[in-house]
Amino acid sequence: MGSLARGSLSVAAVDARGIVKRFAGQVALRGVDLRVAIGSCHGLLGENGAGKSTLGRVIAGVHKPDAGELAVMGKPARWTSPRDALRAGVAMVHQELAFCPELSVAENLHLGRWPTRGGFVQRRAMESAAREALVPVGLDIDPARAVGSLSTAQEQLLQIAQALASGARLVVFDEPTSSLDDAECQRLLALVQRLVREGLTVIWVSHRLPEVLAICDRMTVLRDGEMAGELEGSNATEERLVEMLVGEHRELRAAKAETAPPPRDLAAPAEQAPAFLRVEGLQGERGLGPIDLEVRAGEIVGLEGLLGSGRSRLLATLFGLLPRHAGRVFVGDTELPPNNVRAALNAGVALVPEDRKRQGLVLGLDAARNVALGQEARWQRGALLDLAAEQHDTHAALAELDVRGLRPGAAVAALSGGNQQKVVLARWLSQSPRVLLVDEPTRGVDVGAKAAIHARLHALAASGTAILLVSSDRPELRALSSRVIPMARNVT
Ligand SMILES: Nc1ncnc2c1ncn2[C@@H]1O[C@H](COP(=O)(O)OP(=O)(O)OP(=O)(O)O)[C@@H](O)[C@H]1O
Numbered sequence: 001m002g003s004l005a006r007g008s009l010s011v012a013a014v015d016a017r018g019i020v021k022r023f024a025g026q027v028a029l030r031g032v033d034l035r036v037a038i039g040s041c042h043g044l045l046g047e048n049g050a051g052k053s054t055l056g057r058v059i060a061g062v063h064k065p066d067a068g069e070l071a072v073m074g075k076p077a078r079w080t081s082p083r084d085a086l087r088a089g090v091a092m093v094h095q096e097l098a099f100c101p102e103l104s105v106a107e108n109l110h111l112g113r114w115p116t117r118g119g120f121v122q123r124r125a126m127e128s129a130a131r132e133a134l135v136p137v138g139l140d141i142d143p144a145r146a147v148g149s150l151s152t153a154q155e156q157l158l159q160i161a162q163a164l165a166s167g168a169r170l171v172v173f174d175e176p177t178s179s180l181d182d183a184e185c186q187r188l189l190a191l192v193q194r195l196v197r198e199g200l201t202v203i204w205v206s207h208r209l210p211e212v213l214a215i216c217d218r219m220t221v222l223r224d225g226e227m228a229g230e231l232e233g234s235n236a237t238e239e240r241l242v243e244m245l246v247g248e249h250r251e252l253r254a255a256k257a258e259t260a261p262p263p264r265d266l267a268a269p270a271e272q273a274p275a276f277l278r279v280e281g282l283q284g285e286r287g288l289g290p291i292d293l294e295v296r297a298g299e300i301v302g303l304e305g306l307l308g309s310g311r312s313r314l315l316a317t318l319f320g321l322l323p324r325h326a327g328r329v330f331v332g333d334t335e336l337p338p339n340n341v342r343a344a345l346n347a348g349v350a351l352v353p354e355d356r357k358r359q360g361l362v363l364g365l366d367a368a369r370n371v372a373l374g375q376e377a378r379w380q381r382g383a384l385l386d387l388a389a390e391q392h393d394t395h396a397a398l399a400e401l402d403v404r405g406l407r408p409g410a411a412v413a414a415l416s417g418g419n420q421q422k423v424v425l426a427r428w429l430s431q432s433p434r435v436l437l438v439d440e441p442t443r444g445v446d447v448g449a450k451a452a453i454h455a456r457l458h459a460l461a462a463s464g465t466a467i468l469l470v471s472s473d474r475p476e477l478r479a480l481s482s483r484v485i486p487m488a489r490n491v492t
């Protein structure tokens with residue numbers, strides 16, 4: 001780091017020209033130019049499916065561009081793997097699983113190159129090197145710990161530690177804060193700002209505009225695989241960014257945002273409404289509970305608490321995915337047996353899980369099939385399935401949340417991260433469940449889709465669904481909930 005002049009005009013950290021990337025007939029990038037100054041923090045924004053992750057992956061050697069020129073630190077970059085990119089000092093911090101969960105921190109940091117002497121693995125040397133690598137990111141954990149036991153924030157810091165230890169001078173962060181709570185976000189932002197001051201170049205992909213405005217020197221907005229505009233940090237405001245982000249869809253999005261009814265309307269009638277969900281003395285895994293709560297028909301109840309306070313675990317336990325150790329759960333007059341997802345579904349409970357890839361989607365099926373999954377009874381007419389009705393309903397559900405990049409028959413795995421999130425939501429929101437357990441509904445979705453999801457949740461509540469909501473986005477939790485229940489951090 002630091003051998004090249006900060007902000008140098010002659011050499012750019014990234015100089016990309018006319019980058020084109022196609023996937024199976026779909027064009028993700030249509031000739032994008034990007035110039036990132038050395039030692040700067042450069043924001044990369046755009047709606048879901050705009051091409052941000054794809055561009056990041058091209059720069060980090062994950063994807064090979066189909067056309068265009070890429071130069072990094074003044075040298076042509078024609079790498080064919082992330083390893084090539086890393087050798088040239090470029091790393092990427094991915095949002096989803098980047099390590100082997102069952103291996104230790106030290107083992108993961110040395111993946112593929114464990115130190116040996118005379119054929120024996122030098123475990124001590126490995127662990128002390130790992131300890132050293134953790135210092136710059138302020139991660140205070142035992143290097144012998146399994147990565148699977150780390151929190152998302154810790155795992156992200158570990159990815160940064162790995163990048164720095166391998167000598168990265170340019171790091172692409174793909175939506176690094178979307179699963180962090182307020183305090184963790186602030187800590188990560190402070191760390192990145194310090195690293196940038198020390199000479200690191202950062203490309204920061206995010207949907208969170210305030211955060212982008214706080215840390216980025218310059219920002220590029222992508223729309224439909226093309227450059228939609230650029231702003232200097234000093235000239236940028238949230239309004240200007242939103243304008244660039246949504247482009248000609250502007251009026252449409254504004255209209256959608258206004259369809260959300262004011263949440264406080266719901267608070268009053270809910271007082272008299274029947275309790276659809278009643279929880280008594282619930283206890284679960286890793287010290288969860290005891291918890292008592294009630295959600296009435298038409299009510300949105302927000303669960304507030306830090307990461308690790310057990311909010312997601314509570315939802316998964318209610319749904320029967322995680323073991324219930326004690327307590328009773330009622331849906332209306334029906335008592336739910338523990339650990340029985342089928343019974344929960346039959347009683348009209350739906351869960352929108354936090355981890356969409358592991359729990360929410362069948363990645364090999366297309367979006368419409370994913371929406372239809374488990375709801376087939378809706379379209380059953382005698383012994384037949386009404387396929388036309390199924391198609392109509394699933395497409396309406398996808399259109400309502402404005403899922404982009406759909407191609408009939410194409411696996412949902414090919415959608416951008418935010419669009420996959422919308423498919424999971426479309427599936428559950430289209431069922432009008434009696435009780436909806438929803439975990440981080442707008443994680444990773446763009447501003448327009450966020451408004452559409454809020455409107456849909458309000459509409460569901462207005463039609464009588466009882467909603468239990470978890471969101472690390474405090475303003476969102478406050479805006480949506482008619483009541484907020486705090487959860488104490490009660491786990492180890
Ligand atoms: N492996 C893939 N196979 C097929 N299509 C892909 C693949 N990866 C991305 N795409 C397509 O390329 C386009 C851009 O996707 P990308 O993931 O870059 O969007 P993004 O801007 O990162 O969106 P998000 O905010 O949702 O993460 C999308 O239309 C997506 O469907």
Ligand SMILES: [Mg+2]
Nearest residue numbers: 052053416417
């Ligand atoms: Mg992405």
